[in-house]
Structure formats: structure tokens, C-alpha cells
Amino acid sequence: MSDSLLAACGLLSPSVAGQALALDYMDLEQQRQMTIKAANVTLYYEYNNTPYVLNMIDTPGHIDFTGRVTRSLRAIDGAVVVTDAVEGVMTQTETVTRQALEERVRPVLYINKIDRLVKELRLTPERMQQWLAGIVNDFNHLISIYAEPEYREKWKVSIQDNSVAFGSAKDRWGFNLEIAQKKGIRFSDVYDAYTKGSASELAQNFPLHEAILTMVIKHHPPPDVAQRYRIPRIWKGDLDSDVGRALLSCDEKGPIVMMVTNVVVDPQAGVVATGRLFSGTVRDGDKVYLIGSKREERVQSVNMFMGPYREIIGELAAGNIPALLGLEHARAGETLSSVKDLVPFESIKYVSEPVVTVAVEPKLPRDLPKLVDALRRLSIEDPNLVVKINEETGEMLMSGMGVLHLEIATTLIQQQGLEIITSKPLINYRETIRSSAGPVMAKSPNKHNKIYIKVAPLTEEEINLIRTGRINENLDRKEIAKILRELGWDAEEARSVVAVDERGNLLLDLTKGVQFLQESLDSIRAGFVDVMMTGALAHEYTRGVKVILHHFVPHEDPAHRTYAQLMPATRRAILGALLSADPILLEPMLGIEVKCPVDMIGSVAGVISAKRGKTLNIIQKETMAIIEGEVPTSETFDLSEVMRGATAGKALWNTHFKSWSPVPSSLMMNVIREIRKRKGLPEEPPRAEEFIDKE
Numbered sequence: 001m002s003d004s005l006l007a008a009c010g011l012l013s014p015s016v017a018g019q020a021l022a023l024d025y026m027d028l029e030q031q032r033q034m035t036i037k038a039a040n041v042t043l044y045y046e047y048n049n050t051p052y053v054l055n056m057i058d059t060p061g062h063i064d065f066t067g068r069v070t071r072s073l074r075a076i077d078g079a080v081v082v083t084d085a086v087e088g089v090m091t092q093t094e095t096v097t098r099q100a101l102e103e104r105v106r107p108v109l110y111i112n113k114i115d116r117l118v119k120e121l122r123l124t125p126e127r128m129q130q131w132l133a134g135i136v137n138d139f140n141h142l143i144s145i146y147a148e149p150e151y152r153e154k155w156k157v158s159i160q161d162n163s164v165a166f167g168s169a170k171d172r173w174g175f176n177l178e179i180a181q182k183k184g185i186r187f188s189d190v191y192d193a194y195t196k197g198s199a200s201e202l203a204q205n206f207p208l209h210e211a212i213l214t215m216v217i218k219h220h221p222p223p224d225v226a227q228r229y230r231i232p233r234i235w236k237g238d239l240d241s242d243v244g245r246a247l248l249s250c251d252e253k254g255p256i257v258m259m260v261t262n263v264v265v266d267p268q269a270g271v272v273a274t275g276r277l278f279s280g281t282v283r284d285g286d287k288v289y290l291i292g293s294k295r296e297e298r299v300q301s302v303n304m305f306m307g308p309y310r311e312i313i314g315e316l317a318a319g320n321i322p323a324l325l326g327l328e329h330a331r332a333g334e335t336l337s338s339v340k341d342l343v344p345f346e347s348i349k350y351v352s353e354p355v356v357t358v359a360v361e362p363k364l365p366r367d368l369p370k371l372v373d374a375l376r377r378l379s380i381e382d383p384n385l386v387v388k389i390n391e392e393t394g395e396m397l398m399s400g401m402g403v404l405h406l407e408i409a410t411t412l413i414q415q416q417g418l419e420i421i422t423s424k425p426l427i428n429y430r431e432t433i434r435s436s437a438g439p440v441m442a443k444s445p446n447k448h449n450k451i452y453i454k455v456a457p458l459t460e461e462e463i464n465l466i467r468t469g470r471i472n473e474n475l476d477r478k479e480i481a482k483i484l485r486e487l488g489w490d491a492e493e494a495r496s497v498v499a500v501d502e503r504g505n506l507l508l509d510l511t512k513g514v515q516f517l518q519e520s521l522d523s524i525r526a527g528f529v530d531v532m533m534t535g536a537l538a539h540e541y542t543r544g545v546k547v548i549l550h551h552f553v554p555h556e557d558p559a560h561r562t563y564a565q566l567m568p569a570t571r572r573a574i575l576g577a578l579l580s581a582d583p584i585l586l587e588p589m590l591g592i593e594v595k596c597p598v599d600m601i602g603s604v605a606g607v608i609s610a611k612r613g614k615t616l617n618i619i620q621k622e623t624m625a626i627i628e629g630e631v632p633t634s635e636t637f638d639l640s641e642v643m644r645g646a647t648a649g650k651a652l653w654n655t656h657f658k659s660w661s662p663v664p665s666s667l668m669m670n671v672i673r674e675i676r677k678r679k680g681l682p683e684e685p686p687r688a689e690e691f692i693d694k695e
Helices: 002-008 027-032 063-075 091-102 115-119 125-146 177-183 187-195 199-205 208-219 223-234 242-249 365-381 403-414 460-467 477-486 491-495 517-533 563-579 598-610 639-647 665-678
Strands: 039-047 050-058 078-084 106-112 164-168 173-175 257-266 270-279 281-283 287-290 295-298 301-306 309-312 315-317 323-325 335-337 356-362 386-389 396-400 420-422 430-433 437-443 450-457 497-501 505-509 545-553 583-597 614-621 624-632 652-662
Touching: 002 039, 002 050, 002 208, 039 208, 039 301, 050 063, 050 208, 063 091, 063 257, 063 270, 078 091, 078 125, 078 208, 091 106, 091 125, 091 652, 106 125, 106 208, 115 125, 115 187, 125 187, 164 208, 173 177, 173 199, 173 208, 177 208, 187 199, 223 242, 242 257, 242 270, 257 365, 301 315, 356 365, 356 403, 365 386, 365 396, 365 403, 396 403, 403 420, 430 450, 437 545, 437 563, 450 563, 460 505, 477 491, 477 497, 497 517, 505 517, 517 545, 517 563, 545 563, 583 598, 583 665, 598 614, 598 624, 598 639, 624 652
Parallel strands: 078 106, 106 164, 505 545
Antiparallel strands: 039 050, 164 173, 257 270, 257 335, 270 323, 281 315, 287 295, 287 335, 301 309, 301 323, 356 396, 356 420, 386 396, 430 583, 437 450, 450 545, 497 505, 583 624, 583 652, 614 624
């Protein structure tokens, strides 16, 4: 589809459009015939004698790369959501549409692969229209669920207002209602073209780019219109200030305010930071502040991406997507500004988190520094790829959204000429508690300080507010208190949050009149963060725990209440409380959506249940069935072979991260022992008594 748009705007020869896959320019993307990276390009197009500049980002469809979609949505104002005519609205369509609506990005719908309705489902022209109307209704249902009330009706798509287009990107034709009426095409003509083998005529008479670009021009707002309603959603600063007014009006004369949404490490040019410029004009040599990392850096060169190529342009005004060189410390999610003390943009909220890990090591020991460098570069370019390098043991771990995500990452390393050895994929678990416990007391190593801790589980709603950044370390206590009061917390607890751990944990200070507390809080926070990173049962991340500092008895002499005394005491008290509160291990569950012939339903359901999974819903469409279910990630490594074997290769499926779920109690101790053994820990988890001190 993007090839057709590039060809229409003179950036690609029409003779290779469709085969060139110009925006899937990586070798790996060409080999696998799938989009892995987000690629942006600026198009120039004339419609009704009016020239338009369109900034387009082509994003991946696979759920493992959904982080790239999330980041791209911050940079744009409208989305063309592409669905398959046979498969209709799938889980990934729902995920992307929900993310777009949360960012106040206006969607339009393009239904692709219309030829499949004729070739595979053998639908008559009348049935084709009914079928497609069903997909439009399903898509509008998503908008009525996820859009904010004021956009719910306004943003629904319809065939009548040309916010829906139909076509086949492979065969390079498409139309919407306006084109159909003007040029006289009906679904019976499409049916005839495919039954008589004359599909090439459709591309000549109804080129795809006309349908897509006219739909975008009519329904997607220009930046100055979009920013009026998008800025209040993504920026929490003062809208009546000079900066606020410049952002709302997309003022190119205002201060520079930009959000970085993508970073590429170029072997020659270094870090290239790409993102949306919301205000001002950025020029070569401008000084900008990196608000998050509290640095000042100079823009060496202002560029723009044209697919794989970077064009040097010198300056670019608000509303565009510049690519800036020279900002070595810029990372995705960073706010750049010519104003020093600016409120940063809201953090980007990812829908899933890394659940699979592999250990990586070089085949040749001399390649170790190169591998460390390659891993660091990968983690800069892809924030959803979590790289951990243990300087002491030399262990290097790479965590990703799924097996494919890690496969791609290892292939990218190998393409740099590095020979590497990777372990089998390991599952990331989480630890949590099912009940409250405490107060428990632990003394500092010198026995001169006492710390009393209580713990309680948080609800899924509370965890999600932390995970998505609604409650974060940068908010003041009043803001956090307001959000927690709305959830029904009592006023005292809501006001007492002193630390937020982004994995979904809170530290509260409910002490009364304790001396030396303020100067000791940093050490207590460090103990809290440490336990949240290495949980009590298996040293996995802790999730969904409210840790309450109940009481603190410090020594009067500052020499006896140092970090080296208070941090271990806090750590011991929290571990003792967690182990007293019915601790459990959580495993990642994947939602699975399987499409297969109706007579294969039993075989598919059998595979899901054999994998410790559940079948949740079965929908029949003509001769096809869609089976929705869930399976533990740990059971999916050989899913391809098992599913193909059971269905003779007739089933198509995709999976997506769904939730964290308790490991069945019959398996839990074995899983904990295996993890502890792998990490070089004693096989049996500790007991609460080992951490709790007597008065």
C-alpha cells in the first residue's frame, strides 16, 4: 500500500510499486515480507489543484512490535487503519485503534485484500457488500467503546462520507464511494475482474493512492487544528502560558518543543532523533534542552527521513517530523525544548511488556566489547527490548515482547558480523502477594535502627494507573492523592505516597512524628526499589504491592543511620512482610486468536487445552471459525508445530500479551526452584522468619 502512495508522489517508479516494499527497506523486512521498523516519509500531493504535504509513518502490524506503533502515534494526527477483507477486525486492529483513540489520533478505515472475498470465500457482489458493511460496523463498535464521548460519533467511519476505502494493495487498485460514483465502479465489476482475470485494468482505472490520499486529506486534520485538542491530552503544563498557546496553535514562531518518538544509531552520524515538532522552528546549530535527562545539547544538522534515506534540510517548522543529528543523549520519549524548565510531555504508554528473555554471549571472547556495544545500540533504537548486562558476572540478557521480537534482535546482531550463542528462550515471571501482612520489624546491621513495614496487594486498576504512567514519580503528592481518592482510598493513605515503582508498586509513609525521617527516606526508598526489582521468592520483578512504612526508630547519631545501615534494614523488613503475605508467582498469559475451517474447531480447542489454556469464544463466519482463547507463554514455544500438526496446516493464528496470571499451585514450587537454580541461588525460597527481628 505504501509503495502505491510513494509512486503517486513521484518517489518510486510505478513499475516496481508493490514489489519494491520501499518502506520495508531492511534486508530482514524484505526477506520475511513483514514490517519490523517504523519508517517515515514526507509526501507531496496535489488534490483539486491544492498542494498538500503529508507526513506518513509506516508501522509494523505484528504484536511483538506494537511499541513502535505506540511511539509513532504520538507523532501523527490521523491513522489509516488497514484490515484484511476476510479476517476483518482482529485483536491487533483493536489494540492499534484503542491506542490511536487514547492519543486522540483520528482513524479512517481501509479494507484491503478484497480479491480474497472472490477467490477464497466465493462471495457474490451482494454478499461482498453485506460482508464489508459488517467489518465497518465492527470497527465503529471499537470507536464507540474506546473513543472519548465528544469524539465517539464524530469519528465513526462511514462509506457515505468517504472515510472507508476498499481495494487490493497487491493489485494496486482502490476506491471509496466518491470515486465509485464519479468513475462508475460497482462490486460486480470487481467480481467480474477477478473471475475473468482482468484485475490489472482495475489498477489503471482506479489507482489505490487516489482512494487513500483523498480520504486522508478530507478526514485527517492539519497540525494546527489537531494540536488544539491533542495537546491538552498529552501535555499537562499551563495551557494559558506562552508555551501552552504556542503548542495549541502549532506556532512556528514559538519556542522549540518537540517529542522524540524514534531513535536510530547511524554508524557514521551517531544518534539520529526523530519526532514530532509541536511548536517553533528547529535549525542547524540550535541549542535545545533534553528535559528528561536534564542536559543541554546542540543540533548539528536538521534532516528529514524519506524512507531509508535522510535528506539534509537545515530547518523545519512546527507540525513536521524532523530527524535531528548531534543529540547523543536523546532517547524515545524525551521532550526537547529551547525553554529550560518545561513540563515534559506525558510518557508513552505501552500496551504490553517484555515477557521472554534470552541469554546472549559471543562465540569468540574477543568479540565481547563489540557485542556489548551492539546490545546497547539495539536497546537505544528499541526501548521495548530490555537489555541487562551484569558487569560482575558478564551475563547478558535480552528481554522482548515475544519469541519473534528476540529472533529479529539476534538476527540484527548477527548481521553486524558478530557470531553469537543464545540460550533457549526463558519466560519472565512476576511476584506478588494475595493478602496483607505486618507490621514486621527488621533491625539495621548495627542493631541501632528499627524499621516496621506493612504490605498489602494493589488492585489491577491501581497497578494499571502506575504501569501506564498516570501515577508516576514526577507528579506531586497532591496530584497522586487526587487520583487515589477517586479510587476510594482514605485521605491519609492517599496523601502518603513517597515512591512509585513503574512495575506497579507504591511506597507509603504512614509514620507519625518520627525524628530524622526526611534525611533517611532516600535510603528507605532504595531498599524498596531493590526488593521490587528482585522479589522474595525467585528474584523476579515484584508487581502490585503497596509497601507501608509503619514506624521507624532511628539512632540519634547520624554515623549509625547511614545508607549502609538503613537500606539493608528496609530490604529485610519488606522481604519479611512479603513472605508473610501469601506470596505467589505470576506467569504471562497470551491471548490467542485462531482462524480455521469450521470442521477444525475441535482440533484447535484440543491444542489450546493441552497447552494449559482456555477457549473463551468461538465465532463462525461462513465456512470459517474464529476461536479466541488464552495460553501461558511458557507453553507456546512449540505451538507452531503442534497447531500445524493438529490442523494439517489449515489454521492461522496470532498471539498477544494479555495478562499476568497466578502459576497453578501444583506447578509453582517447581518453577520457583528452577528459576532460583538458574540464577545461582539456593533452590529453596527463604522463609519470613529469616528476615524478621524480635524486639
